[in-house]
Amino acid sequence: MKYGYYPGCSLEKNARSYHISTMAIAKPLGIEFVEVEDWNCCGATEYIAVDKIPAYALVSRNLALAAEQNGSSNLVAPCSACYLNLKKADHYLSENEDLRKKIDLALEAGGLSYQPGSLNVQHLLETIAVDIGCEAIEAQVKKPLYNLKVAPYYGCLVPRPATMGSFDDPEHPTSLDNILKSLGATVIDFPLKAQCCGGHMTQISEETALDMLRRLLKNAADNEADMIATLCPMCQLNLDAYQDAVNAHFGTDYKIPIIYFTQLMGLAFGLPAKELGFGKEIVSAQPALDKITTEEPRPARTRERGNKSKALPMPTRSEEG
Amino acid sequence: MTHTVTSRPPSLFDKVIAETPGKAANLNACLQCGTCAGSCPSGPDMDHSPRAIFAMLDAGMDDQVLKSNTPWFCVSCYYCMVRCPQEIPITDIMYSLKRLAIREGYYQKDKAPEFSETFCDFVENNGRSFELGVAMRYHLRYHPLGAFKMATGMGLNLLSKGRMDLTPSRIKNVSQLKSILKKAKELGGAA
Numbered sequence: 291m292k293y294g295y296y297p298g299c300s301l302e303k304n305a306r307s308y309h310i311s312t313m314a315i316a317k318p319l320g321i322e323f324v325e326v327e328d329w330n331c332c333g334a335t336e337y338i339a340v341d342k343i344p345a346y347a348l349v350s351r352n353l354a355l356a357a358e359q360n361g362s363s364n365l366v367a368p369c370s371a372c373y374l375n376l377k378k379a380d381h382y383l384s385e386n387e388d389l390r391k392k393i394d395l396a397l398e399a400g401g402l403s404y405q406p407g408s409l410n411v412q413h414l415l416e417t418i419a420v421d422i423g424c425e426a427i428e429a430q431v432k433k434p435l436y437n438l439k440v441a442p443y444y445g446c447l448v449p450r451p452a453t454m455g456s457f458d459d460p461e462h463p464t465s466l467d468n469i470l471k472s473l474g475a476t477v478i479d480f481p482l483k484a485q486c487c488g489g490h491m492t493q494i495s496e497e498t499a500l501d502m503l504r505r506l507l508k509n510a511a512d513n514e515a516d517m518i519a520t521l522c523p524m525c526q527l528n529l530d531a532y533q534d535a536v537n538a539h540f541g542t543d544y545k546i547p548i549i550y551f552t553q554l555m556g557l558a559f560g561l562p563a564k565e566l567g568f569g570k571e572i573v574s575a576q577p578a579l580d581k582i583t584t585e586e587p588r589p590a591r592t593r594e595r596g597n598k599s600k601a602l603p604m605p606t607r608s609e610e611g
Numbered sequence: 612m613t614h615t616v617t618s619r620p621p622s623l624f625d626k627v628i629a630e631t632p633g634k635a636a637n638l639n640a641c642l643q644c645g646t647c648a649g650s651c652p653s654g655p656d657m658d659h660s661p662r663a664i665f666a667m668l669d670a671g672m673d674d675q676v677l678k679s680n681t682p683w684f685c686v687s688c689y690y691c692m693v694r695c696p697q698e699i700p701i702t703d704i705m706y707s708l709k710r711l712a713i714r715e716g717y718y719q720k721d722k723a724p725e726f727s728e729t730f731c732d733f734v735e736n737n738g739r740s741f742e743l744g745v746a747m748r749y750h751l752r753y754h755p756l757g758a759f760k761m762a763t764g765m766g767l768n769l770l771s772k773g774r775m776d777l778t779p780s781r782i783k784n785v786s787q788l789k790s791i792l793k794k795a796k797e798l799g800g801a802a
Contacts, residue, residue: 302776303776385632396791396795398794450690460689486687572768
C-alpha cells in the first residue's frame with residue numbers, strides 16, 4: 291500500500307533511528323512510503339502559541355504539497371506533534387470558513403491550494419495497528435522478543451484530543467500493547483502510558499519537566515520494565531537525554547532505555563540491530579536486548595480469585611421462568 | 612456563566628472565544644467543576660489552575676489572566692480537554708491566551724514566549740526547526756549557565772550519537788514559504 295510520508299524535523303537528525311527503522315519495516319509489511327518533497331516544519335507546539343493564521347498557513351503548505359504530489363490520499367506522520375498539527379489544520383480548515391478563506395489566500399500567495407478533507411492524516415501507529423494489523427505483523431516475526439519486558443508509552447498527542455475521531459482510547463490506549471505482544475514481548479502494566487512527558491517544559495521550567503519525567507520512569511521501573519517503547523521523538527528525547535538529569539535531581543538510578551516501537555518491530559522481523567538505529571540512544575538498550583531469549587516465557591501464574599467453596603453466601607436467583 | 616452581547620468593548624472573555632477555533636463558545640457553559648485542574652500534570656506549578664483562569668475570565672480579571680503563567684505552563688497533553696463535561700477546548704484556549712498575552716504586550720520579557728518566538732524565527736527563515744540554534748540562542752539570553760550545562764552535558768551526548776545538527780538545514784523553496792507566511796501575517800493582523 292502506498293502512503294504519503296511526512297517525516298518532520300526530528301526524524302531528520304535527532305530521531306534518525308525512528309526514520310531508519312520505519313523505512314526498514316516498510317518493505318516486509320508491504321508499505322511504500324513516498325516522502326513529501328520540500329516539506330517544511332509543522333511549527334511544533336510553538337508557532338501556534340505566537341501567531342494563529344501563519345501557524346495554520348505553515349502546516350497547510352505541507353498539506354498542499356502532499357495532496358499535489360502524491361498518488362495517495364493517506365498522509366502518515368511518525369512524530370506525534372507533526373501528526374496532530376497536520377490533522378488539526380485539516381480539521382479546522384474544513385470546519386471554519388473564515389480560517390479556510392484566509393489560508394486559501396495565503397497559500398495562493400505561494401502558488402498553492404488545498405481542499406480540506408482531501409487527505410487522510412494518520413499517525414504511524416494508526417497505519418501499523420489499524421491498516422496493517424497484528425496478524426500481518428505476527429506473520430513477519432522471525433526472532434520473537436521473548437522475555438523482554440516492555441512498557442508501552444503513548445504520550446499525549448496520538449490518543450488525545452480525540453475530538454476529531456480516534457482509533458484508540460484517549461486515556462487507556464491499547465494499540466501499541468497489541469503490536470508489542472504480537473512481537474512476542476512481555477507487555478507490562480504501565481498505568482502512566484498516556485501521561486505527558488512534559489514536551490518543551492525542559493526548556494521553560496526544568497523542575498516541572500524533571501518531575502514529570504521522574505513519574506514516568508518510576509512507574510516503568512516499579513513494574514519492572516526492561517525498556518520503554520515510544521512513538522514520539524519528543525517523548526524519546528525527554529526520557530532518554532534527560533534521564534541523567536532526573537537521576538541527579540532526585541538521587542535515583544534509573545537506566546531505562548527508550549526505544550521506538552518500529553526498532554523493536556525490525557528486531558523481531560530479524561533485521562540487524564545496526565540497520566534499525568540501535569546505538570543512537572543515550573541510555574543503552576544493550577543490557578535489555580541481552581535478556582531476549584529464544585524460548586517463550588512460561589505464562590505468569592495467575593491466582594484463582596477467591597475460593598468459591600469458602601466464599602460468602604450470595605443471594606441466588608430461583609430457576610423459574 | 613452566561614454572557615450577553617452588549618455594546619461594551621470586547622472583553623478578554625469574548626476575545627478568547629473569537630480567537631479559538633472549534634467549540635470555544637462552550638466556555639460560556641463552564642460548570643467550574645475543576646476536572647481540568649485535577650487532570651493537569653503541571654497544575655501545581657501554575658499561578659492559577661485552568662478552572663480558576665476561567666472563573667477569572669468570567670469575572671473580567673483580564674490583567675491577572677494575561678499576566679498569569681498558566682498558559683505557559685500548559686504542556687498541551689489534552690487530558691483536561693477529553694475530560695471536560697462541557698467539551699470546552701481547554702488546550703486550544705490556552706494557546707489563544709498565549710497569543711493574546713503576546714499581542715497585548717504582557718509577558719514580553721519572559722522566557723517562555725521568547726522560546727516560542729526563537730523557534731518561529733528559525734522556521735520562518737529556513738523552513739525547518741533547528742534544535743541547537745533555538746536552545747543556544749534562548750539559553751544564552753536567559754541562563755548562560757544553563758547553556759553551558761547543555762553544551763557540555765546533554766548537547767555533547769546528542770552530538771556524539773550523531774543526533775544533533777551543528778548548522779540549520781533549509782528547504783529548497785524558502786521564498787515560497789516566506790510569501791505564504793507574509794500573506795498569512797497580513798491576514799492575521801485583523802483577527
